[in-house]
Amino acid sequence: MNSNLWRLLKDPGAAIGIALLVAVVVVAALAPVLYPQDPWSMAGRPFLPPFTDPQFPLGTDMMGRDIAAGLAYGARVSLIVGIVSTACAIVLGVTLGGIAGYYGGLADDALMRVTEFFQTIPTFIFALVMVAILSPSILSIILAIGIVSWPPVARLVRAEFASLRGREFVQAAIALGESDRHIILRQILPNTLSPVLVMGSLMVASAILTEAAISFLGLGDPNMMSWGYMIGASRTVIRQAWWMSFFPGLVIVLVVLMINLVGEGLNDVLNPRLARKGRA
Amino acid sequence: MKDLALTRRTLLAGASATSLLSLLPGPALAAGGAGVLNVIAFPEPPTLFIGLDQNGSTQTVAGKIYESLLTYDFDFTPRPSLAKSWEISPDGRTYTFKLQENAKWHDGKPFTADDVVFTTKEFLMEVHPRARVIFENCETIEALDPHTVRFALKKPFAPFLMAFEMSTAPMIPAHLYKGTNYRTNPNNAKPIGTGPFKLAEWQKGSFIRLVRNPDYHGEGEPHLDEMYFHILPDAGSRALALEQGRVQQTQFQDLEPFDVQRLASLPNIQLITKGYEFYAPVARIEFNTRVKPFDDKRFRQAVNYALDRKAILDTIFFSQGRVATGPLNSKTRFYDADVTRYAFDLEKAKALLDDMGLKPGANGVRTQVKFLRLPWGESWARFAEYVKQSLAKVGIAVEIESADPAGWTSRYANWDFQMTSNYPYQFGDPALGVARFFVSSNIRKGVAYSNNTGYTNPRVDELFAAGASALSDAERQKAYSEVQKILTDEVPMAWLVEVDFPTLIDKRFTDTVVSAIGVNETYRRARKVG
Numbered sequence: 001m002n003s004n005l006w007r008l009l010k011d012p013g014a015a016i017g018i019a020l021l022v023a024v025v026v027v028a029a030l031a032p033v034l035y036p037q038d039p040w041s042m043a044g045r046p047f048l049p050p051f052t053d054p055q056f057p058l059g060t061d062m063m064g065r066d067i068a069a070g071l072a073y074g075a076r077v078s079l080i081v082g083i084v085s086t087a088c089a090i091v092l093g094v095t096l097g098g099i100a101g102y103y104g105g106l107a108d109d110a111l112m113r114v115t116e117f118f119q120t121i122p123t124f125i126f127a128l129v130m131v132a133i134l135s136p137s138i139l140s141i142i143l144a145i146g147i148v149s150w151p152p153v154a155r156l157v158r159a160e161f162a163s164l165r166g167r168e169f170v171q172a173a174i175a176l177g178e179s180d181r182h183i184i185l186r187q188i189l190p191n192t193l194s195p196v197l198v199m200g201s202l203m204v205a206s207a208i209l210t211e212a213a214i215s216f217l218g219l220g221d222p223n224m225m226s227w228g229y230m231i232g233a234s235r236t237v238i239r240q241a242w243w244m245s246f247f248p249g250l251v252i253v254l255v256v257l258m259i260n261l262v263g264e265g266l267n268d269v270l271n272p273r274l275a276r277k278g279r280a
Numbered sequence: 281m282k283d284l285a286l287t288r289r290t291l292l293a294g295a296s297a298t299s300l301l302s303l304l305p306g307p308a309l310a311a312g313g314a315g316v317l318n319v320i321a322f323p324e325p326p327t328l329f330i331g332l333d334q335n336g337s338t339q340t341v342a343g344k345i346y347e348s349l350l351t352y353d354f355d356f357t358p359r360p361s362l363a364k365s366w367e368i369s370p371d372g373r374t375y376t377f378k379l380q381e382n383a384k385w386h387d388g389k390p391f392t393a394d395d396v397v398f399t400t401k402e403f404l405m406e407v408h409p410r411a412r413v414i415f416e417n418c419e420t421i422e423a424l425d426p427h428t429v430r431f432a433l434k435k436p437f438a439p440f441l442m443a444f445e446m447s448t449a450p451m452i453p454a455h456l457y458k459g460t461n462y463r464t465n466p467n468n469a470k471p472i473g474t475g476p477f478k479l480a481e482w483q484k485g486s487f488i489r490l491v492r493n494p495d496y497h498g499e500g501e502p503h504l505d506e507m508y509f510h511i512l513p514d515a516g517s518r519a520l521a522l523e524q525g526r527v528q529q530t531q532f533q534d535l536e537p538f539d540v541q542r543l544a545s546l547p548n549i550q551l552i553t554k555g556y557e558f559y560a561p562v563a564r565i566e567f568n569t570r571v572k573p574f575d576d577k578r579f580r581q582a583v584n585y586a587l588d589r590k591a592i593l594d595t596i597f598f599s600q601g602r603v604a605t606g607p608l609n610s611k612t613r614f615y616d617a618d619v620t621r622y623a624f625d626l627e628k629a630k631a632l633l634d635d636m637g638l639k640p641g642a643n644g645v646r647t648q649v650k651f652l653r654l655p656w657g658e659s660w661a662r663f664a665e666y667v668k669q670s671l672a673k674v675g676i677a678v679e680i681e682s683a684d685p686a687g688w689t690s691r692y693a694n695w696d697f698q699m700t701s702n703y704p705y706q707f708g709d710p711a712l713g714v715a716r717f718f719v720s721s722n723i724r725k726g727v728a729y730s731n732n733t734g735y736t737n738p739r740v741d742e743l744f745a746a747g748a749s750a751l752s753d754a755e756r757q758k759a760y761s762e763v764q765k766i767l768t769d770e771v772p773m774a775w776l777v778e779v780d781f782p783t784l785i786d787k788r789f790t791d792t793v794v795s796a797i798g799v800n801e802t803y804r805r806a807r808k809v810g
Binding site: 040041042046062063064132135136218219222223233236237239240 | 515516536538542595596653658661662664665666668669679680681682683684
């Protein structure tokens, strides 16, 4: 694993990505220390442009709230939503996909029909509807994103399980009389983790984007500052005050890009046979 | 002419291809005409039949097509419209109107007293809740001759003369509606009124075109040849349309407040804040007085002290309005400034909360409350955030709840809220627009814009009843002054800002805003100079 990490860091894209993501995590974690007043407090003069007042390096919004503080607290929301909803999706996807792939037959058919049912609904709209029904809060957003993003995981894991189930080491384990549980958790699952890890890292990025879009449309948690909300709220003043939507937008682009770089890097490291060099 | 037709066809063809052009197919043709006014209609009216729908934009368009008996000056003095004169008996129980003799419906039939009787006695009583409350006071409504109508009231009802405003009592043609199902009548799709303009064409999602009514009863009126109402759903494109001169007028909340300031400074645009007296809303927070801690007057007063009205006016409403002092807008009749005022005072607020026994906990929080925010645009979202911040300073932790418009209306109507914001119209008279929120007889579950706070005070009930039936304005003022004192002491609501709406209009147009209903008026006198 250490050598894997080393190889990942040698990939310049992934290295930059990791560095920036670590910085974002640090800022998110230290937000209450860096900005002791909460991000909603009307700390300064409204409509203050960036780079004019050292106290508000990125300016203030139409109610005099510090944009930089908003970005720091918004990072918490984005990271929490991205990571927790992806974790939910992976747990759900791995469980269902694993059962379907290992047992096959009727269980497989039933679970895959359910998966297909979920895949036929446009994910973003489905997530929006769920948030609207459950009433907007960070929990309902995490839940909604988790529920719409597990089907691809389930399909991936099912395929891996189905193929590994026929391998000799699994057959040997069966012949030795190991329990299904043991075989699934100890023999097969560790061998499917690489692709799931790669997929999960990319899902974090798309979860962050989905949360931003939901908040942009005004369905975010009204009590938590998020990047999407910042853009949505200042969209109408974009001609007077570009910075209010520009900085959160820039941060979203950067973070999503970095996560993708890291995901690609992971892919190269963990699936050497599918590495980009090989494909080219 | 051929060129014009070609331009128009090209434009319309392009319209289907690009959404931006589809927003404005009319003006390319219209710009050349002498008396053409381009206005924005936002949102698109669901119908132009004012009898069944009184939404804001419906009124703006249908106000040119339909009329009532009267119209009102900025100070609410009644002026002739379809009635040319009127008399009130000394006991305040009989109102007799003489009608315009040359008024005709758009289909050529004469407008007579029978139409007035049908409208007020049958039509409005069935379909118009706000008018029903007024005309319920009538014992008889009869036509004395084809051009004279008499209303006899059961008992004096002082604001009765305010009932003949276009959206409250629009005159409906009896020959087309009498004995039919009003809601499914095919004439609803082609409005027939008596107004100075007739509907010529309605391209759904694009524009509504009205043309001059040559048979209008006003001598030589109207002066404009055509009016276009453009459907522009996006605030940015509305501002751009005015800036580029593709429309010459915007009203109500067509523009974002910060765009108003910018566009009002253009050399060819004037800003008019008159003409909204009839609506004159007060932005406020309503407390559900049934739930703790809002059942305690001291808590409601503390919230009132903790809010900085001037800052709300400046940061949320961009200074378009005035700080409110009580339930009546200062532009409404019977407003009294001599009431309990709530200057911004955090110490007083804390003292009241201490007095209630709500001491701050370890994290400074005394109590938790929920604020159901109004789902009508970003100003109200920012307003909710502002309230949350302000109340946090005195130890009241506010959780903002959001809902869509249907969800908000349902929760508000069914008392499923702790506090919520709102800014209803006042309709020029406390008996019509204000009493409904405070009298105990109007506590009706399931009805939005009734007494949803659950506030009851027998003295307030008495005073509102006295104010409605008093014969002289002095007596009415006495009752309403006392009511305002009581309400500002017991504060079932926090009245914050008297919201002003801006009308921005091209300086070449005059006599547009001439009455208390401003842009919803007929525009019979509006003209283009230069």
